Amino acid sequence: MDILGTTLRICVENLEVSVPFYERLAGGTALRFDRGGVSVAAVGCFLLMSGPEEELEVLRRVAATIAVRDVDEAHDVLSSSGARILAGPIPTPAGRNLIAMHPDGSVFEYVDRRPAA
Numbered sequence: 001m002d003i004l005g006t007t008l009r010i011c012v013e014n015l016e017v018s019v020p021f022y023e024r025l026a027g028g029t030a031l032r033f034d035r036g037g038v039s040v041a042a043v044g045c046f047l048l049m050s051g052p053e054e055e056l057e058v059l060r061r062v063a064a065t066i067a068v069r070d071v072d073e074a075h076d077v078l079s080s081s082g083a084r085i086l087a088g089p090i091p092t093p094a095g096r097n098l099i100a101m102h103p104d105g106s107v108f109e110y111v112d113r114r115p116a117a
Contacts, residue, residue, distance in 0.1 A: 004069060006041035006065065006066050016037050017043070019043065029043070030043040033094075036055065038056070052068050053076035061107050062099065062109050063107060071089045071097060086098075
């Protein structure tokens with residue numbers, strides 16, 4: 001499984017206030033989308049999320065987002081290595097993802113940039 005990079009997940013109170021800071025910090029423009037009642041802005045290595053507290057509470061359980069070449073391959077490697085797949089693979093606005101709990105209890109999102117088949 002090729003790990004291509006990681007994204008830091010940050011829950012913020014006000015996306016409109018936070019995005020300009022992170023755009024300047026990362027030197028790029030945020031890609032924005034909504035997912036299940038949560039507004040998301042991806043900029044550089046940061047994934048900013050804002051929305052209802054009950055939604056953010058769930059999102060805070062995921063330590064980081066890990067970009068991989070192929071989520072299906074990640075699924076196979078994770079499953080055979082003792083991780084528990086909690087969700088996915090499923091399509092997202094940016095590709096496909098899955099959520100996995102590692103044997104130590106930490107939870108990570110794995111994403112690829114491949115369109116859903």
